Amino acid sequence: MKELRSDIKLLIYLALTVIFIVLIAFLIKGTVYSMESDASSCRILDGYTREAENEYSAGVRRILDEEGYRNAGIMLSVIVPSCGSREYSLNINHRKFAEESEKSLTKKEEVKQKIEALKMPTDNASVNISFTY
DSSP, rough: HHHHHHHHHHHHHHHHHHHHHHHHHHHHHHHHHHHHHHHHHHHHHHHHHHHHHHHHHHHHHHHHTTTTTTEEEEEEEEEEETTTTEEEEEEEEETTHSOOOOOOHHHHHHHHHHHHHHSSSSSEEEEEEEEEO
């Protein structure tokens, strides 16, 4: 009788161990598949945002050309803290910024407002604009 009880306990212990191992395997497999699908969706989003960044840079270039800042250096840097959100730093470099006097601050502000009106075509994006010489 005692032997039968110990055999039953051993059988229950082994069955529970197998069930837990199978459960853990399914959970790990689900997590890996979930991570793979998130990574592929981020890659697709990155491709789209690169195109949007190129369009934005072309729009900035067009505004600068119209305002008389031909051949201005444009550097668009990006920080990606998470999939989808982006923080941009737009640095515009032109020697006229150094040559112009205090009255040019209004000119810079006008140019800055025109560039800010040219919204980045991606969601969750912020752009910090600076002028250097």
